[in-house]
Amino acid sequence: MKFTEEHEWLRAEDDVIVVGITEHATTQLGDIVFVELPEVGTTVVKDEEIVVIESVKAASDIMAPIDGEIVAVNTALTDNPGLANEDAIGDGWFFKIKPSDPSQMDGLMDEAAYNKLIS
Amino acid sequence: MSELLHTPLHDLNVELGAKMVPFAGYAMPVQYPMGVMQEHIHTREKAGLFDVSHMGQVIITGDDYASAALSLETLIPVDILDLQQDRQRYGFFTNDAGGIMDDLMIANRGDHIFVVVNAACKAADIAHMKAKLNGVRVREITDRALLALQGPAAEAVLATLNPKAADMRFMDVATLMLGDAECWVSRSGYTGEDGFEISVPASHAADLARQLLSHGDVAAIGLGARDSLRLEAGLCLYGHDIDTDTTPAQAALNWAIQKVRRAGGARAGGFPGADVVLAEFSAGSDTKRVGLMPEGRAPMREGVVLYASAEDETPIGAITSGGFGPTIGGPMAMGYVPNAQTVEGTVVYGQLRGKRLPLTVTKLPFTPANFKR
16 A cells, blocks of 8 residues: 555555545544545546545545546445545545556555654 | 643643644634544533633622613613523624624623623623723633533533532523532523533632533533534624624624614613614614525535525625534535525525535524523
């Protein structure tokens, strides 16, 4: 699993990357009450704001961690945004992206580096 | 955080794992480990204990209650004189333009008036009263904490410390011994639930809070849930839903002005901005505060600009409070719209992230009040 400084996690699953936000992020955000996901088929560019999440406290944006095409989104999360709090790195995933440049994954943090960032 | 003031419950709040944030010059608990959503639900289902010691507690004394009441009525457009002993009511200070300077609770405690004002306004309120009131003494109480115990279990819990708590009705006030502490208790709150606000000597505050928290039904609740609870209850937050730019009529608070202070009443007017405030009883105001229910799940928060249609380019108003209501299970908001748009069921549009999303004008409160009348 890889991580961004924006507290996203990325997990390779065949030729696509599953993306969500870390438990550290969901703890900081508090109870998540609304998630707006991108449309499947959208081509996105790294650092583009593609997801809106709202917690009981405030709205935040989630940026595309890499370039690519959105190939799936977690509609269960739209109906039950609390999934992101309950199972951040499992059922609370946000979207799947097909990378246009898989080498961008190499620039991301591993778990040890991320744990150091949030410690 | 070192420059922030601490309430008498600060150490207890920290010990309970509260996330402390700056609020009106104080370090205040915004949430405890339970989290805002669960804290909100716990308060509606059982009982929540809130540290609201940052609020201003002020005693106003004159030669007798009546003289103090008549003096305070020169700043506040509500009937204070006829308020019965051991009763409390809601009111507000107005300015010369009829705008609201602060809202407050006013209690008749026999030989004096006890008021509770907002933390952010308390210095200004006290200076205002000291400058404008003649023949009375205005004294800020700084050696007491203020706790709120709110929720359907509040009565049973407080009655374990003093059975007389159960005899109080909504808006009653009483001096009750709670353990060793002489407390000034009112049956009121800011959640839409039954409950009590308890002024307790600072020296006894943490002990009292621990006693209340030792009851299985009571959990510590932070300012985050306090905000969602009061918004579901349709209650105004000063500085957001009401301020010096809003009049009582605009704020839909004319109900708080009793007939005796209105045009034709025995003590009509005689407060700052009375010409504006009283004229709006008959003429109405140009805009009015309403409840707004966003369609869909996206919360629309304070500052979201409102339009009459999905295409209009001229704004008609704005949201002044908005968020997610855990009890109603969806987004909710309050805001100001022109009179033409105040009818229940009217659809207006909020501009959110570049899109126009519909909201329906909705009767307040969003959740039914559960007071013990």
